[in-house]
Every structure is written in structure tokens, then in C-alpha cells.
Amino acid sequence: MPAPPxxxxxxxxxxxxxxxxxxxxxxAPLDDLEPLGDVIGDARVVAIxxxxxxxxEFALLRRRILRFLVERHGFAVLAFEYGFSEGFPLDAxxxxxxxxxxxxxxxxxxxxxxxxEPLRWIRRHNRTASRPVRFAGIDVPAAGxxxxxxxxxxxxxxxxxxxxxLPAVQTATRIAETFAGDSAAVAAPAWARLATADQDAxxxxxxxxxxxxxxxxxxxxxxxxxxxxxIALRRLEGACHGDHTFRAMAELFAGTGLTADTSAREVxxxxxxxxxxxxxxxxxxxxxxxxxxxxxxxxxxxxxxLTGLPMGQHLRGMLGDDYFxxxxxxxxxxxxxxxxxxxxxxxxxxxxxxxxxxxxGSVEAAFADAGLGLAVxxxxxxxxxxxxxxxPDRIRIQSAYVHTPVLEAFDGIxxxxxxxxxxDVKG
Numbered sequence: 401m402p403a404p405p406x407x408x409x410x411x412x413x414x415x416x417x418x419x420x421x422x423x424x425x426x427x428a429p430l431d432d433l434e435p436l437g438d439v440i441g442d443a444r445v446v447a448i449x450x451x452x453x454x455x456x457e458f459a460l461l462r463r464r465i466l467r468f469l470v471e472r473h474g475f476a477v478l479a480f481e482y483g484f485s486e487g488f489p490l491d492a493x494x495x496x497x498x499x500x501x502x503x504x505x506x507x508x509x510x511x512x513x514x515x516x517e518p519l520r521w522i523r524r525h526n527r528t529a530s531r532p533v534r535f536a537g538i539d540v541p542a543a544g545x546x547x548x549x550x551x552x553x554x555x556x557x558x559x560x561x562x563x564x565x566l567p568a569v570q571t572a573t574r575i576a577e578t579f580a581g582d583s584a585a586v587a588a589p590a591w592a593r594l595a596t597a598d599q600d601a602x603x604x605x606x607x608x609x610x611x612x613x614x615x616x617x618x619x620x621x622x623x624x625x626x627x628x629x630x631i632a633l634r635r636l637e638g639a640c641h642g643d644h645t646f647r648a649m650a651e652l653f654a655g656t657g658l659t660a661d662t663s664a665r666e667v668x669x670x671x672x673x674x675x676x677x678x679x680x681x682x683x684x685x686x687x688x689x690x691x692x693x694x695x696x697x698x699x700x701x702x703x704x705x706l707t708g709l710p711m712g713q714h715l716r717g718m719l720g721d722d723y724f725x726x727x728x729x730x731x732x733x734x735x736x737x738x739x740x741x742x743x744x745x746x747x748x749x750x751x752x753x754x755x756x757x758x759x760x761g762s763v764e765a766a767f768a769d770a771g772l773g774l775a776v777x778x779x780x781x782x783x784x785x786x787x788x789x790x791x792p793d794r795i796r797i798q799s800a801y802v803h804t805p806v807l808e809a810f811d812g813i814x815x816x817x818x819x820x821x822x823x824d825v826k827g
Contacts, residue, residue, distance in 0.1 A: 409790040410782070418770065418777040424816075426463040426521070433468045438811055439778040443724035444685050445673060446475070447712060449692035449810075451729045451797045454736035454750055454825045457816045459514040462628040463464070464519055465726075466687050470525065470533055474685060477806050478522060479536040481690040482516055484672045485550040485635045487537020495521045506591065509582050511543065511746055512825060513781040517523045517687070533766070538672035540642035540665050541635075544584030544649075547576040547642050550635040554609075558631040561623045565612060568605050572639070575602045584649070585740060585747025591646040592653075606640045634675055641668040652707070660699070669694065670714035693728045693797055696809040700802065712809075726776075727795065727810040731758055733818035735798045736825065739794035752821040753799050763792040763806045763813055773817040785806050 422432040440446050448465055450458035469475040480487070489506055492498075507516060519535065526532040535600070541550040555569045575598050579590035591599070613620070613633050620629045641664045648661035673688065680686075693700055695712040713722045737753040758764035767775065782791065791807035806813070 403664055408766055408769055410420075410763075410792055411766040411787060413782055413786055414766055414770040414772060414775075414777055417671055417781065418767075418775040421774045421776060421814075423464070424457060424460045424774065426460055426467060427519075428464070430464075430468045430472060433465065434472075434555050435471055436465070436468070436776055436812075439776070439780075440473075440724045440726075442722075444472050444677070444683075444722040445479075445688055445715065445719060445726045446686070447688040447690060447695035447715075447726060449690060449725070451692050451796050452735045452819075453511070453691065453725070453738075454822045455730075456820045456822055457730065457733075457818070459517070459620075459822070461728060461814065461816070462514065462689055463518050463521060466689075467521065469685070469687050475533075476516060476531060476689050477534045477680065477686040479538050479673060479676060479686050479688045480518075481513065481539055481669070481694060482510065482515060482537040482545065483539050483541045483549055484485070484537045484545060484638050484668075484675075485553060486510075486540050487535060487624060488517060491535040491556050494519055494522065495526055495532050509542070512584055512690075512822075526804065534545070534680075535678045536672075538669045538676070538688075538690075539636045540645060542580075542582070542587075544581050544642055544645055544665060545625045546580035547588045547639045548573065548580050548618045548638040550642070554632055554635050557624075561629075561632075562612075562616075562687070565609065566738055568609055572602055572605045572609070576639075583746040583748070583749065585738075586742070587747075588646055588649045588653075589747070591743060592650040592751065603643055603647070606636070606643055610636055610640055615638060627735045630675075630679075634672070637671075638668060641665060653659065660706050660708055664798065666694065666708055666711045667714050669711040670718065673711075673715060674718055692729070692795065692810075695725045696723055696727065696740055696804065697723075697811075698804050698809040701804070702802070721803050724811045724812060725809070726812040727763075727806075728814050728816075729756070730797055730816045730819035731764050731765075733816075734821050735796075735819060736821045750821065750825045753795075755799060755819070758796070759794060759801055760803060760816040761792060762794045762796060764796055764815065765793050765814075767815040772815065774815070776812060778812055779807050780811050 419435040448462050481758040522533045551573045558566045581587040592810045643662040651657035697712040697716040700708040741749045794801040794803045
């Protein structure tokens with residue numbers, strides 16, 4: 401007698417409650433997204449994820465949702481998985497500074513993770529908008545590729561405010577220049593090859609600078625102003641967190657890392673979101689674009705080992721229900737597998753990799769079993785209506801799976817029926 405077919409309660413719940421969407425194109429009519437407005441409610445920060453960088457469909461969806469949230473729900477800031485320090489000239493450009501062609505120069509050194517087109521839309525939107533949309537970077541400098549984008553403006557600040565301390569930041573810059581790259585995949589191995597004395601000297605001088613900044617705040621503010629001090633301090637904090645992340649990654653790869661030590665980058669990103677919120681007009685709503693693994697609200701574990709406490713977990717603690725995490729995934733197609741290659745510009749090559757059928761127990765398998773194409777599901781509602789142990793226990797990252805209680809980790813899931821890899825990043 402054949403075994404009875406497997407019954408997935410979550411797939412059944414999706415059949416009755418997931419909302420089909422009509423369009424992928426960013427410029428398409430927005431009416432099909434109206435249910436998403438009900439799902440996010442009054443959340444002040446809505447994070448839109450992706451299970452892999454370099455996927456065409458995720459880039460299109462994030463641009464379309466950004467437009468929907470700005471035009472119909474009054475969101476006024478795009479925060480992005482992009483360096484905090486480097487974000488300020490992009491904000492000025494988005495609000496009309498310079499020429500349209502200047503964007504390429506601003507982002508030339510950055511990994512192409514889908515930032516340019518949203519920024520171009522914001523700049524066009526701002527030409528006629530009564531309330532301009534702002535841009536905010538939140539990440540450690542160069543997303544972990546180099547400390548120089550933070551240290552250079554800190555040095556400029558100290559030349560005016562505290563030239564006595566300038567030699568210290570120059571020492572940090574000299575060491576940082578020896579391993580700087582365009583991504584963490586380049587910089588982290590180069591950092592690991594530094595002499596231990598240089599590694600320790602860099603950490604020591606950065607901490608010395610940070611403590612001095614915090615200790616003499618009234619002096620620095622009296623010589624300049626509060627905003628300039630706040631930005632310089634946050635940049636320096638980014639350099640410190642970036643430096644810690646180099647050490648944490650090297651130890652993780654060597655098998656000697658401390659539990660969840662790579663969380664230094666995550667807590668910095670969460671703190672940067674809060675930094676921007678505290679300086680915006682009360683009630684300003686923010687769209688936050690980042691990888692699913694950054695925005696989820698539960699810990700990240702691989703092979704049963706706790707590796708990180710993601711930004712989303714910190715933001716949930718800070719903001720409660722004012723934070724909404726929307727994960728993006730796909731049930732079929734191709735993904736962008738990032739293969740390490742130190743000879744490549746960014747330290748990796750992107751392989752266009754066909755996806756296998758979704759694993760049983762995954763959120764992707766549930767969407768496939770429910771027969772859904774492009775659709776969004778309100779997981780907050782699912783948490784209320786389903787028993788706690790009936791939700792999916794894994795979600796795809798590139799072609800692998802992270803085992804996590806999906807109903808707890810995300811507040812919503814948007815799934816596409818297929819995904820394709822961007823042509824400009826294929827190996």
C-alpha cells in the first residue's frame with residue numbers, strides 16, 4: 401500500500417492566505433501591492449531582503465516595493481547594505497547634487513548589489529517631489545573591504561578639530577592601506593597575512609582614537625558642531641567594527657573563532673539604522689534593503705553552530721513591531737553562487753547555478769506545494785493562526801539552506817516562481 405502523500409500545514413495555509421502579485425516591472429501599476437500595505441501596517445522600518453545578491457527578479461521587486469512605499473505610504477528614506485561613511489555623498493546626489501553621470505564615479509568601487517537603479521529612481525522622483533527621499537548607508541566601510549572610506553574623512557575632521565591626534569589616524573591609515581580591497585573577500589585574507597604586530601597595532605590605535613573621541617566630546621563640539629562630531633564618531637566606530645570583523649572572520653576560517661563573533665558587523669548596521677532614525681523628523685518611515693541573512697530576526701546557524709546575531713535581531717530588540725522583515729526568495733530558476741577567487745576583482749566569481757527542487761520543510765517547498773507563483777505571505781498572521789511547530793524550518797541562501805524557524809525569523813515572505821542571475825556579474 402503506497403504511503404499517504406505528505407501534508408504540509410503551512411502550504412495549506414498559504415493556499416488560503418498568500419496574496420498573488422501581478423507584476424515584476426518597477427514601473428508597472430501598483431494596485432496589486434496594496435495588500436502589502438495592510439501587512440506592514442504602521443511599521444516604521446520595513447526591511448526588504450533577498451536570498452542572494454545579483455538576482456534580477458529580487459532587484460526588480462525591491463525597486464517596485466520602494467516605489468510603492470514611497471508613493472502610497474509616505475516612506476522617505478532608503479537605507480541600504482552600503483557603507484555608512486560612503487552613504488553621505490550618495491544622499492547628496494540623490495537629492496540633486498552634481499550631474500546624473502556622477503553616480504558611476506561614486507559607486508565605481510562597490511560590489512554591484514543593485515543600488516544604482518533605486519538611486520536613479522530616487523533622484524528622478526526628487527525632482528518633482530514636495531518631500532525628497534533621502535539615502536542612508538548603514539554598513540561598515542566598504543562592506544568590510546577597507547577601512548579607508550571611514551578613516552580618510554576622520555582624518556579630515558581631526559585636521560580641523562584636533563590636529564594633535566592626527567598622527568594616530570595616520571598610523572591606522574598606513575596599516576589599513578596594506579590590505580584594503582573592494583570587498584571583504586579580498587581584504588579579510590590580506591588582513592590575515594599581516595604581521596601580528598601590525599594587526600594588534602591597528603586594533604590598539606583605533607580603540608585609542610575611539611576612547612578619545614568619546615572622552616572629549618564637549619571639546620570637539622565646541623571647536624566644530626554636534627552633527628560633524630556625530631558623523632566622525634560613527635565613522636570611527638565603523639572602522640573599529642570593521643577591524644573586529646577582519647579578526648573574527650580570520651579566526652572563523654581557521655576554526656578558532658569565538659561563538660557569533662562576526663556579529664560585530666550586524667550590530668553596527670543595526671546601530672546605524674537607529675543613528676539615522678534618531679536624526680530624522682519624528683515619524684519618518686524607512687525602507688531598508690539588505691540580504692535576508694542580515695534582516696532576519698532570529699540567530700544564524702550553520703551546521704548547528706551559532707555564527708551570528710543578525711541586524712534584524714538587534715532591530716527587533718530596538719524597535720519591536722516598528723520593524724518589519726520581508727524576506728525574498730524563489731522556488732526555481734538559477735542563483736548566484738559566490739565562489740572564492742583571490743585573483744578576481746572582488747575576491748569571488750559569481751557562478752550561474754541551477755537550483756535543485758526545494759528541500760522538504762523549506763519555505764520554498766511550501767510555496768511550490770501551494771502552487772503559488774509570484775506571491776506574498778503575512779507571517780505575523782501565520783504565527784497567530786498556526787501551531788508553533790508547523791511552520792517551515794529552513795530557507796534558502798543561494799543554493800544552500802539555513803535552518804531557522806521561518807515564522808519567527810521573518811514577518812513576511814515574498815516568493816517568485818523563478819530567479820535569474822544578472823548578466824554583468826556572471827563568472
